Each structure stands twice: as C-alpha cells, then as structure tokens.
Amino acid sequence: MQIVGRGASKKFYPGEIWKDNNGVHINAHGGGVINYNSTYYWFGEYKSDTTSSAMVGVTCYSSKNLVDWTNRGVALAVSDDESSDIAKGCILERPKVVYNKKTKKFVMWFHLELKGNGYSAARYGVAVSNNVAGPYKYIHSGRVNPNIYPINMIGKDTVDVNSHYTDMMALKWWTPEWYDAIKKGLFVKRDLASGQMARDQTVFVDEDGKAYHIYSSEDNLTLQIAELTDDYTAHTGKYARMAISEMNEAPAVFKRNGVYWMITSGCTGWAPNKARLFTANNIMGPWKQLPNPCIGKGADLTFGGQSTYVLNVNGEFIFMADVWRPEHPSDARYIWLPIEFKNDKPIIEWRDSWSLSDFNK
Ligand code: DGJ
Numbered sequence: 001m002q003i004v005g006r007g008a009s010k011k012f013y014p015g016e017i018w019k020d021n022n023g024v025h026i027n028a029h030g031g032g033v034i035n036y037n038s039t040y041y042w043f044g045e046y047k048s049d050t051t052s053s054a055m056v057g058v059t060c061y062s063s064k065n066l067v068d069w070t071n072r073g074v075a076l077a078v079s080d081d082e083s084s085d086i087a088k089g090c091i092l093e094r095p096k097v098v099y100n101k102k103t104k105k106f107v108m109w110f111h112l113e114l115k116g117n118g119y120s121a122a123r124y125g126v127a128v129s130n131n132v133a134g135p136y137k138y139i140h141s142g143r144v145n146p147n148i149y150p151i152n153m154i155g156k157d158t159v160d161v162n163s164h165y166t167d168m169m170a171l172k173w174w175t176p177e178w179y180d181a182i183k184k185g186l187f188v189k190r191d192l193a194s195g196q197m198a199r200d201q202t203v204f205v206d207e208d209g210k211a212y213h214i215y216s217s218e219d220n221l222t223l224q225i226a227e228l229t230d231d232y233t234a235h236t237g238k239y240a241r242m243a244i245s246e247m248n249e250a251p252a253v254f255k256r257n258g259v260y261w262m263i264t265s266g267c268t269g270w271a272p273n274k275a276r277l278f279t280a281n282n283i284m285g286p287w288k289q290l291p292n293p294c295i296g297k298g299a300d301l302t303f304g305g306q307s308t309y310v311l312n313v314n315g316e317f318i319f320m321a322d323v324w325r326p327e328h329p330s331d332a333r334y335i336w337l338p339i340e341f342k343n344d345k346p347i348i349e350w351r352d353s354w355s356l357s358d359f360n361k
Helices: 156-163 165-169 176-184 186-190 299-304 356-360
Strands: 029-036 039-045 057-063 070-077 091-100 105-113 123-129 137-142 201-205 211-217 222-228 235-242 249-256 259-265 276-280 288-290 306-313 316-323 333-342 345-349
Touching: 029 316, 039 091, 057 091, 070 091, 070 105, 091 201, 105 201, 156 165, 156 176, 156 186, 165 186, 176 186, 201 249, 211 249, 249 316, 259 306, 299 316, 299 333
Parallel strands: 029 091, 029 306, 249 306
Antiparallel strands: 029 039, 039 057, 057 070, 091 105, 105 123, 123 137, 201 211, 211 222, 222 235, 249 259, 259 276, 276 288, 306 316, 316 333, 333 345
C-alpha cells in the first residue's frame, strides 16, 4: 500500500508516549503489524500497570498511515475459566497475526506460559478469526513437533546424544563439554517426547505462501524455525535449528530481494542488550551472523529496546522494538526506526523523529 500525501509526512517519535484515537498510550507490546485491505493492524500484549501477566489479552489497533492508530479493542481475550490454557493471569507474549489466503482466516500465534508456572511451560499458542480485528478464538497450545528430530540434527550427533544421553545430562552447565553436548542436540533429545520448547517467537509468511514459526527453544539456547501447515494453524514436522547454543530471543524476520534477514536480541530478561543480525538464502538455513545492525549512540543497547517485528512497507522496512518497563508494564514504549540498506546490509540508526517520506530521501 502506497502511503502518500499528508500521511507520509506524519512523524514517528521513537521512545515517546504514543497516543491512540482516545488520547491513551497505545497498549500493544511485543507486537506485530499486518496490512490487510489497505489498512494496517497492530496486535500486541495488553500490559497492566502493575503486572506483566496477561490480565486482558491481545489488543488490536488499526491505521492507514502507521502513525495515527484507532483502538479496535481486545482481539484475543484471556479466559475467566481457571482451567483454560489462557486463563487470566497466564503469560501471553509476542502475538503475531498472519492472513491465510486459502482459508481466508486470520491466524494468531503467541508464546504461552500456563498460569502460576512461571516460564516453564514454554508453549506456542494459536487462535483464529474470520475478521482481522477479531474476536479470535483460541484453538490450541503445546510444544513443537513431538518425536521428530530437526532436519539439521543428523548422523553422528543424533547417535551421540542417544547413546550418551545420561552422561551428557549429568554434565555441569556452561562447561565446554556441556556446550558440545548442547550443540549436538542434548536438549532436543531431552524434549523429544514432549515437543520442543517455544518461548519468544514470530511468524513469517514467505512469498510462496508458506509460513514459518521462529522461536527461542532448548531453554532459550537455540532458535528453531518450523514450517507451518497450509492453513497456518499447526507445524508440519519439518524444522531446523539455528544459532545453536548462542542464546537469542525476540526474533524478527524479513525478506528483501530474495534474501532473508533476522534481527534478534540476547537473553537479559526485560533489560536491553545488543541486537544481533543474521542472514540466509534459505529460511531453513544455514544462517550467517553479521555485526550489530544498530549504529551510532545507544547502538550497543539497541537504543534501550528489544526487537519485536520488522514491517515491510512497499519494500521499505521498519524496525519495531519494545522498551520494557517491568515496574510499570503499561508504560513500556515503542521504538520504530527505518531500516536503511548500505552495501546491501541493514543499518538502524537512532532518530528523535522521522516520517515515511524519509524513505524516499
Ligand atoms: C525477554 C523476552 O523477550 C520478553 O518477551 C519476556 O519474555 C521477558 N524476557 C521476560 O523476562
């Protein structure tokens, strides 16, 4: 969708309070944006004033120009039924919505932690709707691809973890021997029967219509990329590991001129750290790491933010990040910055304000 005229010169103010049509700071954290019927829809976590747990659910806002947003209410509500997987008070993070052209349904994926169990469930969750803004109906949650090994854990590695599993599990964490066992897939094997852990996550729809779930797995040590079924509601069983044992969170994936890019963070809870950049010619890998895409002042801490999504706007890309405020979660801020390409590599530089028309300069 081409944004022209006055809409294109409207300004983003990264890190500032961002008011919706009601004059209230937008409450859609860890979010993502889709473009449907010439309108953008932003989905994110509703954060309360005092807790990061999900007391409301996933909110939706809509916009024609990406700067002025209308509150469309709660797209996926948490449940008052204590026995529900998405009971009020669960942890429901990083929702991403994709549109399935075949089924004409909107599919929401999110990271789900069962109420009262901290971050131990490490599940994905899926909800669907016939209408972009919702309401979405929760359909299922779980761990990824039980009883299936990843496509890039083969041969000697699989034999090693199978025949030395007990010894490997007894290794002291963070020792060179333990890292070696992790690289060989020790935790893949540990979680084989239950399915792979899925925490920070995103969903990417490729140009050929195939969709992929990308998530922090194996105790946040390793990212995995899992192919989704044609209706986007489940995994096919095909998945790969990447950045093995390197501890990445907050994956955001985009594609430009046939090349895949992924921006992630390290694992430091709600505190910011240095962004990481990966590239690949095939979504299943191999992925190669490049230097931090952020440059200039504040670059070493991603300007205080953590990646959540990269939005493609007519072939230009917007980096979206969250500035978390764990003491006052609803006051968390958004950093949206343009991605520039220099020598065919993405660069992100801080701007106090900017507009879509800057892309053409
Ligand atoms: C970092 C993750 O990226 C967030 O989504 C959230 O899970 C926090 N950790 C919790 O500490």
